[in-house]
Amino acid sequence: MKTLRDIGENNLLRGLLPRLPQRADTPVGPGDDCAVVRLPGAADDWLLTTDPVIEHRHFLPDTPARRIGRKAIARAISDIAAMGGQPRWILINLVAPAGTPLARIRGLYAGMIAAARRWRLGILGGDTAEGAALELHITAIGCVPRGTAVLRSGARAGDLLYVTGALGGAWLPGSRHHLLFEPRLDAGRFLAERRFATALMDLSDGLAADLPRLLDASKRGVRLDAAAIPISRAASNTDAPLRHALEDGEDFELLFTVPPRKAAAFEAAWKRRFPKLPATRIGAILANPRQRDILRPDGSASPLAPGGYQHFLSRKSP
């Protein structure tokens, strides 16, 4: 009997997504960082996304509760950043065993409340239920000026590929990046408003898992320049920095493409607007969707191997 373990999350979704019923008022349905909904006459499109944060998957039993709460909110609004939008409201489902200490539950909510204040989100409510493990399910709703959401599907041949920040090691000892990352809200809005980005997504499962999703959506290939990939300090201190940068999950940096004719203006504007946040050019988009190569630091080119985290299948995250 076939199970989820036999096919993994990607294949599961590939089979399911085309079958999900859609309404005419939905310019972007499932498969991007958020869905986009458009109402007649409205100045803004709506962005909707939902994200689980689950014990033993996204945090550990000894992770401080406030940090779990912060992470749950930050993960969800990172998906809104990845469309170039502004998050506005969240809904929270809490699942917990009845024996969960009240102090831990209060800590979770303290973390979520502090995060909501910081990012000016309204908490619209949600539900609570008893279950086997501690979980938060966050639905985030945001807005973007009508027609300006940046999708995964817009990359064109010749576009340059960029990533914010530095990649890898979010879960390595000494790093708390998976808890303390900054959702790239300002950067996402900048890319959308200034119309620099043709395609945009956030990195949650590792560059080697997420870049192919952008390429699949855009029906394009890539030449990735390994030597250019910015590597986090935590990943640099390992025996395999590049592997960590490619395959570790939970970077929550933005991955995006910029047309070559806009690249100089983009890079100059970015440096003025985000002097402390690097945006690094790590490759270029190719016309042939089957051509997906990584140029190694030694000068050799090889096919970009699938990697990174995939639910049900791989065993890389905690």
Place this chain on the structure above:
Amino acid sequence: MKTLRDIGENNLLRGLLPRLPQRADTPVGPGDDCAVVRLPGAADDWLLTTDPVIEHRHFLPDTPARRIGRKAIARAISDIAAMGGQPRWILINLVAPAGTPLARIRGLYAGMIAAARRWRLGILGGDTAEGAALELHITAIGCVPRGTAVLRSGARAGDLLYVTGALGGAWLPGSRHHLLFEPRLDAGRFLAERRFATALMDLSDGLAADLPRLLDASKRGVRLDAAAIPISRAASNTDAPLRHALEDGEDFELLFTVPPRKAAAFEAAWKRRFPKLPATRIGAILANPRQRDILRPDGSASPLAPGGYQHFLSRKSP
């Protein structure tokens, strides 16, 4: 060390809800069946709600997968019915052990897809994650003409209390009501559009648990007429039909109040519009919020005891 079991869901929420940050564009925040969000100039208000459906709580390991999928959607849109709204979109978070048979997952989605088609919902996407038990978390988004959502808080002294359908026994052997119930969408919209209902909610945790929530929100009391409560066939075939009608969860009927001056017009209009669905008068709202009595069939009156299902605390549901 205090745990969730020591205080229960009601006390947990009572402590949390007032602390959740709100935005000015949110006429109704947490605590009702849905939150209500209003955008400048929009003809419709938005309704938002999220609901978990969890193995061993809301379904059993041998519950057919398609029925679980249907139930998950129906539960969530019942909350939109309970505001008088029209459901439009849903988001789905799936949690499952990696060893879950693919056939079961496909059955869940087949049930959700069929439900979405039937109720004309777009499925906007969601997320999947590995976890200890099978769970669906459904976020439902709906619309209602601006300012017409019916809240729990509108009941006034003298209003008459009504319930749709028949109560109790959703989980009793021989009943599959908890799987096959009909969300009262048409009834909810009728009550809102015709402005008959002053307060409205759906019954998910049992009348004895949910009626006090409506009364608390309205700051009112009640005289409940036990002999008038419509009792389901499954509950009637037990030794304690009234107790089942009061305390069993998952009726998903509507509970609402109607001003006495509108009662005759309401009852006549209801019978024309819903000839097959009874709306039964089961009591009256009292001014004093501490006076909450049940008039027993033997003519005696006694305080309405709290009951029904409460997460973390009680052990009534499966």
